[in-house]
Amino acid sequence: MSSEATGGSPGREHFRALTGIRGIAAWMVVLYHIRFSLDALVPAGMIAALGKGYLAVDLFFILSGFVLWYNYADRLRGGGLGDVVQFMWRRVARIWPLHLFILATFVVFALLLLLTGRSTADYPFGELPLHVFLIQNWGFTGELAWNHPAWSISTELAAYLLFPLIVCAARWERLGVPVLVCAAVALLAAIHLVFASSGSGNLGHDIPRLGLWRCLAEFALGNIACMLWRVWRAWRYGAAIAAMVCAVSLAAGLAFSLPETLFVPTVFFAGILALALDRGVVARLLGTRSIHYLGEISYSTYLVHYLLFIVFKLLFLDASLQLGWAGLAGFLLLALAASVLLYHGVEKPAQGWMNRHRPNGPLAPKPVPAE
Numbered sequence: 001m002s003s004e005a006t007g008g009s010p011g012r013e014h015f016r017a018l019t020g021i022r023g024i025a026a027w028m029v030v031l032y033h034i035r036f037s038l039d040a041l042v043p044a045g046m047i048a049a050l051g052k053g054y055l056a057v058d059l060f061f062i063l064s065g066f067v068l069w070y071n072y073a074d075r076l077r078g079g080g081l082g083d084v085v086q087f088m089w090r091r092v093a094r095i096w097p098l099h100l101f102i103l104a105t106f107v108v109f110a111l112l113l114l115l116t117g118r119s120t121a122d123y124p125f126g127e128l129p130l131h132v133f134l135i136q137n138w139g140f141t142g143e144l145a146w147n148h149p150a151w152s153i154s155t156e157l158a159a160y161l162l163f164p165l166i167v168c169a170a171r172w173e174r175l176g177v178p179v180l181v182c183a184a185v186a187l188l189a190a191i192h193l194v195f196a197s198s199g200s201g202n203l204g205h206d207i208p209r210l211g212l213w214r215c216l217a218e219f220a221l222g223n224i225a226c227m228l229w230r231v232w233r234a235w236r237y238g239a240a241i242a243a244m245v246c247a248v249s250l251a252a253g254l255a256f257s258l259p260e261t262l263f264v265p266t267v268f269f270a271g272i273l274a275l276a277l278d279r280g281v282v283a284r285l286l287g288t289r290s291i292h293y294l295g296e297i298s299y300s301t302y303l304v305h306y307l308l309f310i311v312f313k314l315l316f317l318d319a320s321l322q323l324g325w326a327g328l329a330g331f332l333l334l335a336l337a338a339s340v341l342l343y344h345g346v347e348k349p350a351q352g353w354m355n356r357h358r359p360n361g362p363l364a365p366k367p368v369p370a371e
Contacts, residue, residue, distance in 0.1 A: 020294070020295045026294070029302060030335060033309060034331065038322075060152065062265070064156060066276065070226050089358050093351045101342075101350075102303045103150070110123035122145055127146070131146050151207055156219070181228070184221060184269065188266055195261040196259070201261050202259070202260060225276070232273075239274050300339040308334060
């Protein structure tokens with residue numbers, strides 16, 4: 001979820017479509033979390049479709065692996081320990097300040113519940129240190145608590161810690177396309193087998209125990225997708241073939257009612273690769289200014305919407321917890337406005353402040369000599 005926009009430096013490509021798809025995915029998660037309050041507005045089939053919105057997290061994981069490989073693999077491979085420290089600092093600056101701000105707001109909310117005699121079972125104060133340091137989903141807890149969507153940010157932090165080791169372990173691009181494709185197939189098979197061994201074909205199954213594996217495996221898939229993109233980016237038919245694999249995987253999964261663990265990661269893996277390679281209508285549509293902006297603010301949307309809906313239900317909904325059309329529009333506009341305010345008022349300023357105060361000393365990267 002926390003992938004930064006690609007191509008921050010001159011001369012590097014900027015995959016606007018990948019940023020745009022991140023924004024759409026964030027709103028899929030929003031609709032997933034409010035779906036049970038839409039029973040009076042949309043058919044049951046639509047509620048069931050919205051119930052698959054949690055799969056957007058799998059898209060985030062693969063996309064994050066792609067973007068970080070694109071932005072940092074060469075730098076980390078060619079640098080030293082100082083570059084690794086700077087990488088981790090930049091990633092923490094990207095994800096932690098806004099997470100901490102939302103978590104602090106949750107704490108205030110939980111204290112208000114406590115003072116008014118309401119239940120705080122969903123807000124275990126004893127687990128707060130785990131959430132503060134974003135390690136709550138590393139196997140330390142048995143249930144999601146506090147800001148539920150932050151579980152995926154916790155697992156992404158683990159992926160960031162492992163990423164430099166993965167980059168430096170081998171010259172992966174030299175292995176060749178067949179080996180990379182086989183590695184991707186092996187990861188896709190492993191994802192399914194791990195969930196199947198737990199008795200489920202659902203990617204959202206047992207998040208406290210399997211969420212970390214889900215993230216690390218899909219993040220690695222994103223790394224491989226970027227390696228393949230580097231090889232195929234000048235190939236005329238690369239986007240079409242990746243799109244065909246995406247479409248066939250989706251059609252087969254739906255037609256034969258396959259477990260989502262067996263085909264959804266393949267759909268996202270091939271789809272992200274197709275979007276990265278594409279220069280056609282779909283890529284241009286997802287890269288339009290409005291959709292691209294939704295992607296820019298998507299991290300704020302992702303982290304704030306869960307708290308907003310809890311408060312919105314307390315203030316504006318009756319015991320049925322059902323939204324009318326006016327209520328739905330009101331909440332979506334509230335979530336959008338909060339995302340904009342948090343992005344410009346908290347997320348970006350805090351990220352900028354931390355990046356301006358990066359660690360110095362022996363672990364700082366050496367300056368590049370002028371040519």
